[in-house]
Amino acid sequence: MSKRIDVKDLNVYYTNFLAVEDVSIEIEAKSVTAFIGPSGCGKSTFLRTLNRMHEVIPGGRVEGEVLLDGDNLYESGVDPVTVRSQIGMVFQRPNPFPTMSIKDNVLAGVKLNNKKISRSDADALVEKSLRGANLWNEVKDRLDKPGSGLSGGQQQRLCIARTIAVKPQVILMDEPCSALDPISTLAIEDLINELKNEFTVVIVTHNMQQAARVSDKTAFFNIAGTGKPGKLIEYADTTTIFSNPGVKATEDYVSGRFG
């Protein structure tokens, strides 16, 4: 239940503005890959191109290829909806659906698509997904309560449970801990370590210690100046990036000299 992603010569545009330039990267299946870099360097933008979420923003488009186990996401005739059901995403701020209960939030991907699911299958899926997100024990007694009543960290794990319930190949996480307190952050980081047993995980983070703690490989993005496109500077094993980077800019960034 996990696939690799290969990106070849990808340019990302908003209308005519080149936001990210010429990225090529191979992301292994069942691994955690972290994207780090200063604000505005295009790492989140690039992450969103991996499941075509950038197209939600008017004018967003790409040149180049993104291959999911060899299948190009951007080939004509590919429906972005299919792409997104295989590559899920967790956002910066926890965003459970306010009109739905905890249980319905987990089942949202199934129910919103009007797929038929029997009651027992649904209950099993809810439990499995919530267990997978380390949330089951905290919410099993109040599955019918609204999801917005949970704490921030619980809400974020609910969003992760919602994402796993769709059984994606890849999970993208866009700074999933930036709105959370340290203890909730720890819970999410533990969870990421478990998720990689089943899924390919790509995480954007502002926090270099977090990247060092959770990821197998790290990609460093940088930007030459405002109005210039973001670029992939270096991509290597996390230990290499943090202990022995090959590029001066990477070393400056991870040692805290800028950014």
Next chain:
Amino acid sequence: MNAVTANKLPNDSRQQPGKPPVARKRNSLSKGLLPRWAAPGIAVGSLILGAAASTLGGFSVASFAIYAAVIFVVASAIITTLVEGPRRGRNALATHLVYAAFLLALIPLASVLFTVLQKGLPGINTHFLFHSMNGITGAADNASVEDGTPVLGGAYHAVLGTLLITLWSTLISVPVGMLTAIYLVEYGKNGPLARGITFFVDVMTGIPSIVAGLFATALFAVIMGPTARMGIVAAVALSVLMIPTVVRSTEEMLKIVPNELREAAYALGVRKWRTIAKVVIPTAISGIASGVTLAIARVIGETAPILVTAGLANNINVNVFGNWMATLPTFIYYQILTPTSPTNVDPSIQRAWAAALLLIAMVMVLNLGARLIAGLFAPKKGR
């Protein structure tokens, strides 16, 4: 600023004669200000002078209130100016004028509600509620005035007509209005077409109701010949008035649904239309429903477009696609303007006020309902 100097003037010389000596030492910050009893004192004085002035030209409550209010506003401004300086004098004048304006604005509201209750309640009974005006002639009204028999005839047909026409205009306006708002917020995204629609929805908001009525008449006249008057024409006219309101309120509500919820749904592989139908609209539904209810409340009392589209009926007609139809507003209008019995207008006036009471009750229920909906169905919060 002269103001600063005026404030610092020593005040001892301006102590009013006859003012009781102050036992406590006065706070130096409140020096030069009027004592707290000054405003009520001036008010009592104004009431007495106002009463005196109004008796000169034939006493009435209205003239008493006007004289007293004017004397109070002028006197307190002058006294404040003398004691505290011109800046505070102007401030006092402005304050009292603002309060007076608010009270003035309440007078028509109170008067209308009081009149409708006082004159409408006697006419409300089961006969009025469940009978039409079918077969009620001037003779019956004359008899009720001259012989004291009960007033016959009611507004049942008008209530039915109001409900049916409003129902049909809601059926037309809500889908069109909501879909337009969805286009504007979810699909149009500030493109040229969306901006054009927004502009013309604004224009539509300003269409006088009678022009909307004329439009519906003209439209059906072209299709069906010049004398097409029936409920559905009125419903189309009311829709022209209702659609912009529905678009506006739905648009506002859709805009405040956080984008994150849409993205969350897309990221789960949910199609855009399902995202809108099952995530965006349910999140905004309380606001939309309350907006629609207010729009209904607005058109349910419209008279002018009905006059020119649905004609006038005295009998019960539940077919909006044929024959003339009465509504409460046109019922009120015709009962007042062309009383059933030209010589004894009282029964007609009584029916008009009773119908007005019914209509106001409907509008108020809808307004309160809109508030309740907005509160009850708001997205669930709390643990």
Next chain:
Amino acid sequence: MTTNALRRSGSKGQAGDKIFSGAALGAGILILVTLLAVAVFLLIQALPTFTADPTLVSGGEGFFSYIYPIVIGTVIAAAIALLIATPVGIAVALFISHYAPRRLAAGLGYVIDLLAAIPSVIYGAWGYLVLAPALVPSFQWLAENLGFIPLFEGPASQTGKTILTAGIVLAVMVLPIITSLSREIFLQTPKLHEEAALALGATRWEMITMSVLPFARPGIISAVMLGLGRALGETMAVALVLSTGSLIPSLIKSGNQTIAAEIALNFPEAFGLRLSELIAAGLVLFVITLVVNLIARAIIARHKEFSGAN
């Protein structure tokens, strides 16, 4: 790569998206078509008036001589309404935004909104049966004491059904529009400006004239214009309250007429040329209110750009 696995299940369900976005687009276009239709159908139906022999038009001197007195009458009634409603409406808005206790403010706003919720025919009935008789003594007083001014020339109406009464009823009806729009703008005044004024030792009224009113001026103007649009197009208050007649300067005698009331009073019995005459009158009213509303919107739009830049 010959087969892309992502393409296989692709097209299923896309129809729903197409239908839904198509329906949304269709509804938007329907609104444009409707407005166009309003203009076109009114023109078609009004056309006979302009082509007919002028002697056949009401008044016998062509459409222009028929329409201009009632246009003037419409403007007079709306002007009276605004003269009353503008100062009172702004003062009420100030009361709610800056004078009333915080806890009461929302409730008071709702009370003023209730004024807007009352159907126009009920205001008409109230004006006809309550206000008009109540105003008769005042009109007589005006005629006796200020009769030398043409506006108050006597003898005053014995029923009180005059253009001044209609104007007062219209004022009550547009007051909530002016109040609620002004109140919103007043509440948007930057707190910093207000506090700066108060910190300089300004009284409340000085604070309002220094910071609130200048900030709100474009908003107030557009609120008044929208109120004007409503007053021009309002039908029932005038149709019930005014005892109509030819155009006269005196506000306290029977006489004058407005477009909307002219249509409402005569339409039910009209046919043939009279019908197109009334529809032509409606078209004139439509154009007048359209221009007024467009000016109001333009002021609001320009104001928005300004506040966005701040």
